[in-house]
Amino acid sequence: MSDENGGSQAAGGDDLSGLSGFFFYVFIVHPATAWILRPGRFERKKSIMYAIGFLALLAAIKTGMEMQAKGPNHYALLGVNRNSSPLDIKRAYKKLSLQLHPDKNPNDPTASAKFDRIKKAYDVLMDMEFREVYNKFGQEGINSNKRFDETTFFMELGVFYVTWGIMSYILTLGKRSGLARQWTFTGLIAMLVIEISIMTARGNPFPSWFFPQNTEYEAVWLLHSLFPAFMNGCRSIGGYLFVDLEAQTRQLLLALQEQNKDILLVLRDVQIGVQNIQANGGGGGGHRLTNAGASGTVSSVGGGAMPIRATPTGKIKEMQDRLQASNATVQQAVSQLKSDSKSSSNFGFYAMILGYVAFSYIFSS
Incomplete structure (x- = not known):
C-alpha cells in the first residue's frame, strides 16, 4: 500500500470528487432534494430545514468516504503536525520504525508496506523543499516534482473556475434560478478568494490550532469537493423560494x-x-335624468341653451x-x-455534460 495512498487513491479521490461526484449530485441528489421540497409535502420552514439537513448529511458522508479512501497524510502517519521541527519528526519516525519494522512484526504481511509508508513520509517531511511542495500539492506534487509557479497556478486556477462558472451558469438558467445563480456565483467567488489566499501565502497560512495535521492541499481539495453539494443545494432551495x-x-x-x-x-x-x-310605455319624461352638471355640455334648441x-x-x-x-x-x-414556458430544451444541459467531460479529459491527461 506504499503508493496507493499517494498515487492511485489520490487519483481515485479526485475522480470521485470531480466527474463522478458531479453526476452523483446532478442526477441523484438534486432530484431527491426536489422531492423533499415539492410544494405541499411539508410545511415551508420544515421543507427548507429537511433539504438543508439532507444535503449537509450527504455531503458529510460522501466527503468522509473520500477522505477515508485517500488515507492519512504524512503528518498523521508520523503523529506530528505542520509546525513540527525536523527534530520532532525524527523522534516520531524513530519511535514508529521500531514498532513497525518488518523484523519486529514477522507475522504481519502488511508490515513492510506500513514501514515503507512511514519511511516515505519521513523523507518528505524532513526535506523542507519537499515539505512545502507536499503541503501545497499533496503526494501527486511530490511524484511529479511540481513546484509553485504563479503563472502556472493562475492558469490552472482559471481553467477550473471558468469550467465551474460555465457549468453553474448553464445549470441555473431560467428565471426560477435567479436566486440560485446569485448564491452559486457568490460561493464560487468566495472559494476563489480563499484558495488564492491559501496557495499564495508564504509559510503556513493556518493558525497552529486549526486542524494541525492537515495541509493547504487538503483544505483546497475539501472546498472543491463540497462545492457541487453547495451548488445543487442553491439550485433546489432557490427554485423552491422563487416567487413568479x-x-x-x-x-x-x-x-x-x-x-x-x-x-x-x-x-x-x-x-x-x-x-x-x-317599450311597454313605462318610460316617459319622468324617467329621464338630468346630467347637465355631470357632462358640462348643452344643446341648442330654438336658439336657447338647454341641458x-x-x-x-x-x-x-x-x-x-x-x-x-x-x-x-x-x-x-x-x-x-x-x-411561462414549462418546456425547456435539453440541448444546453447535454452540451454542458459533454463539455465537462471534455474539460476533465483534456486537463487530467
Whole structure:
C-alpha cells in the first residue's frame, strides 16, 4: 500500500470528487432534494430545514468516504503536525520504525508496506523543499516534482473556475434560478478568494490550532469537493423560494378581465330590461335624468341653451363603453406579458455534460 495512498487513491479521490461526484449530485441528489421540497409535502420552514439537513448529511458522508479512501497524510502517519521541527519528526519516525519494522512484526504481511509508508513520509517531511511542495500539492506534487509557479497556478486556477462558472451558469438558467445563480456565483467567488489566499501565502497560512495535521492541499481539495453539494443545494432551495411576480400579475389581470366580462353581461341584462319597460310605455319624461352638471355640455334648441338629458339606457351604454375600453386595456396588458414556458430544451444541459467531460479529459491527461 506504499503508493496507493499517494498515487492511485489520490487519483481515485479526485475522480470521485470531480466527474463522478458531479453526476452523483446532478442526477441523484438534486432530484431527491426536489422531492423533499415539492410544494405541499411539508410545511415551508420544515421543507427548507429537511433539504438543508439532507444535503449537509450527504455531503458529510460522501466527503468522509473520500477522505477515508485517500488515507492519512504524512503528518498523521508520523503523529506530528505542520509546525513540527525536523527534530520532532525524527523522534516520531524513530519511535514508529521500531514498532513497525518488518523484523519486529514477522507475522504481519502488511508490515513492510506500513514501514515503507512511514519511511516515505519521513523523507518528505524532513526535506523542507519537499515539505512545502507536499503541503501545497499533496503526494501527486511530490511524484511529479511540481513546484509553485504563479503563472502556472493562475492558469490552472482559471481553467477550473471558468469550467465551474460555465457549468453553474448553464445549470441555473431560467428565471426560477435567479436566486440560485446569485448564491452559486457568490460561493464560487468566495472559494476563489480563499484558495488564492491559501496557495499564495508564504509559510503556513493556518493558525497552529486549526486542524494541525492537515495541509493547504487538503483544505483546497475539501472546498472543491463540497462545492457541487453547495451548488445543487442553491439550485433546489432557490427554485423552491422563487416567487413568479409576472405570473401573479398575469393572474390578477385575467381575473380583472373576467370580472369586467361579468359586469358587462349584467349591464346588458339591465339595459334589455330598461328597454322593455320603455317599450311597454313605462318610460316617459319622468324617467329621464338630468346630467347637465355631470357632462358640462348643452344643446341648442330654438336658439336657447338647454341641458342634455340622459336616459337610463344611455347611462348604461356609457358604462358599457367604459368597461369595454377597460377590458381592452387589460387584454393588451395580458398579451404583452411573457407566458411561462414549462418546456425547456435539453440541448444546453447535454452540451454542458459533454463539455465537462471534455474539460476533465483534456486537463487530467
